[in-house]
Amino acid sequence: MSSAPPPLAIELRDVTRRMGRDFVLRGMNLEIAPGKLVVLRGANGTGKTTLLRLLATRLRPTSGQAFVFGHELPRAGGAARARLGLLNVTGGSFPMLDARENLELAIKLTPGAGGAAAGALDAALAAVGLTAAANKLVRTYSSGMKKRLGLARLLLLDPELWLLDEPYAALDDAGKSLMDECVSGAKARGRTVFMASHESDRDHLGPDAVLELSAGVLRLYDPLLGSAP
Amino acid sequence: MNDLIAALAVARKDFLQELRSRATTVATLFFSGITLVMMAFGLGRDPDLMASAAPGVLWVALAFAGVISSAQSFQADLEEGALEQLLLLPVSRAAVYLGKLLASWLYLSVLGIIMLPVAFALYGASAPAETWWVLVLTVILGGLGFAVIATFYAGLTANLQAREALLPVLMFPVIVPVMLGAVRATESALLGGADIGLAASWLQLLAGFDLVYLVVCSSIFHFVVDD
Numbered sequence: 001m002s003s004a005p006p007p008l009a010i011e012l013r014d015v016t017r018r019m020g021r022d023f024v025l026r027g028m029n030l031e032i033a034p035g036k037l038v039v040l041r042g043a044n045g046t047g048k049t050t051l052l053r054l055l056a057t058r059l060r061p062t063s064g065q066a067f068v069f070g071h072e073l074p075r076a077g078g079a080a081r082a083r084l085g086l087l088n089v090t091g092g093s094f095p096m097l098d099a100r101e102n103l104e105l106a107i108k109l110t111p112g113a114g115g116a117a118a119g120a121l122d123a124a125l126a127a128v129g130l131t132a133a134a135n136k137l138v139r140t141y142s143s144g145m146k147k148r149l150g151l152a153r154l155l156l157l158d159p160e161l162w163l164l165d166e167p168y169a170a171l172d173d174a175g176k177s178l179m180d181e182c183v184s185g186a187k188a189r190g191r192t193v194f195m196a197s198h199e200s201d202r203d204h205l206g207p208d209a210v211l212e213l214s215a216g217v218l219r220l221y222d223p224l225l226g227s228a229p
Numbered sequence: 230m231n232d233l234i235a236a237l238a239v240a241r242k243d244f245l246q247e248l249r250s251r252a253t254t255v256a257t258l259f260f261s262g263i264t265l266v267m268m269a270f271g272l273g274r275d276p277d278l279m280a281s282a283a284p285g286v287l288w289v290a291l292a293f294a295g296v297i298s299s300a301q302s303f304q305a306d307l308e309e310g311a312l313e314q315l316l317l318l319p320v321s322r323a324a325v326y327l328g329k330l331l332a333s334w335l336y337l338s339v340l341g342i343i344m345l346p347v348a349f350a351l352y353g354a355s356a357p358a359e360t361w362w363v364l365v366l367t368v369i370l371g372g373l374g375f376a377v378i379a380t381f382y383a384g385l386t387a388n389l390q391a392r393e394a395l396l397p398v399l400m401f402p403v404i405v406p407v408m409l410g411a412v413r414a415t416e417s418a419l420l421g422g423a424d425i426g427l428a429a430s431w432l433q434l435l436a437g438f439d440l441v442y443l444v445v446c447s448s449i450f451h452f453v454v455d456d
Contacts, residue, residue, distance in 0.1 A: 105239075111231045
């Protein structure tokens with residue numbers, strides 16, 4: 001008796017996405033198995049954020065099919081959202097709330113996370129170095145601190161799929177090392193990480209694949225040859 | 230149960246944001262006050278005309294305040310991509326809508342209860358003591374109707390560049406039944422006596438509109454905030 005294989009963490013079948021008159025994503029096919037770390041490269045404006053937002057259920061494909069852990073988007077978007085988290089460029093926190101309030105809100109709005117102990121929240125803040133600033137309004141934070149708070153939210157909720165949009169942007173060297181640790185830790189815990197990044201010196205993370213997005217098309221990236229079909 | 234907790238959490242967030250920024254409080258109090266004063270100048274010196282116009286002017290001022298408070302509620306969330314992050318959490322869109330509606334409703338109700346005596350004093354209108362509960366109930370039900378519609382359309386226009394212009398254009402035609410019910414119930418309460426029965430009828434109609442709009446708007450809010 002054989003059991004069905006677990007669904008892919010990410011599966012795209014001939015996905016296109018149009019923004020206005022332009023196709024940002026064209027006939028995109030992609031399969032990422034659970035537990036993999038995949039880095040997405042590409043110049044500005046090539047559609048990396050669009051792809052991540054599509055996977056995060058915030059944009060629907062113009063055509064084709066997209067699945068997250070077998071949940072078709074956007075039809076089963078709610079089920080997909082329960083298993084993914086997105087760290088966007090700005091961190092995505094409410095400026096007029098403090099760090100603790102932002103994390104408490106995320107817990108209350110995540111079914112199943114309500115039991116997260118106050119200790120877990122404190123631990124997440126400590127892990128990103130925001131304990132001392134936990135009760136300050138986010139609007140007083142620097143860009144790097146906002147990014148760290150977004151990272152704390154990911155650590156606290158620890159979704160099965162981490163979608164990271166330029167995770168190193170605005171971070172200092174210590175922050176970049178912290179991000180590396182968190183990404184490595186997530187992979188070690190079996191999480192799938194799909195990361196759009198311009199950073200070319202993060203090879204020590206040992207990604208399972210590096211993809212390049214160019215003109216709306218995904219290619220495997222070969223550091224010696226450049227993009228390969 | 231999860232949706233209720235989520236809605237209360239969203240409402241609490243909106244309250245905290247407003248308590249700290251006071252952006253909506255300052256704008257709506259100032260705007261409502263200015264509207265009452267300007268309309269008083271426009272109506273002239275006829276005391277009877279002023280008194281009879283009080284309910285209409287009060288609700289026009291509250292309607293504009295409702296536009297400002299709902300738009301500001303979404304505007305605050307758009308900063309730093311926070312609304313997007315909120316919508317990425319596995320929470321139902323109806324819960325997000327109800328949370329924002331709850332905050333807006335309570336805010337408009339408090340504003341209405343503050344503006345009620347101010348408007349009556351400015352326009353020389355007076356209500357029999359036994360009808361004040363009708364006036365308060367009218368403000369609560371009218372505030373709910375405004376909040377239901379304003380929150381929905383504020384969400385619809387939140388990501389549009391011309392949102393400040395579009396929000397009242399889209400919202401005001403839909404709000405007419407609520408406006409009518411609220412103004413008529415206020416008028417009837419001011420007259421007192423046998424007209425209290427008429428006020429009760431208008432309040433029932435207002436409650437009916439509120440319920441219908443609430444069910445429809447909460448059911449289709451996901452079309453508004455999702456792509």
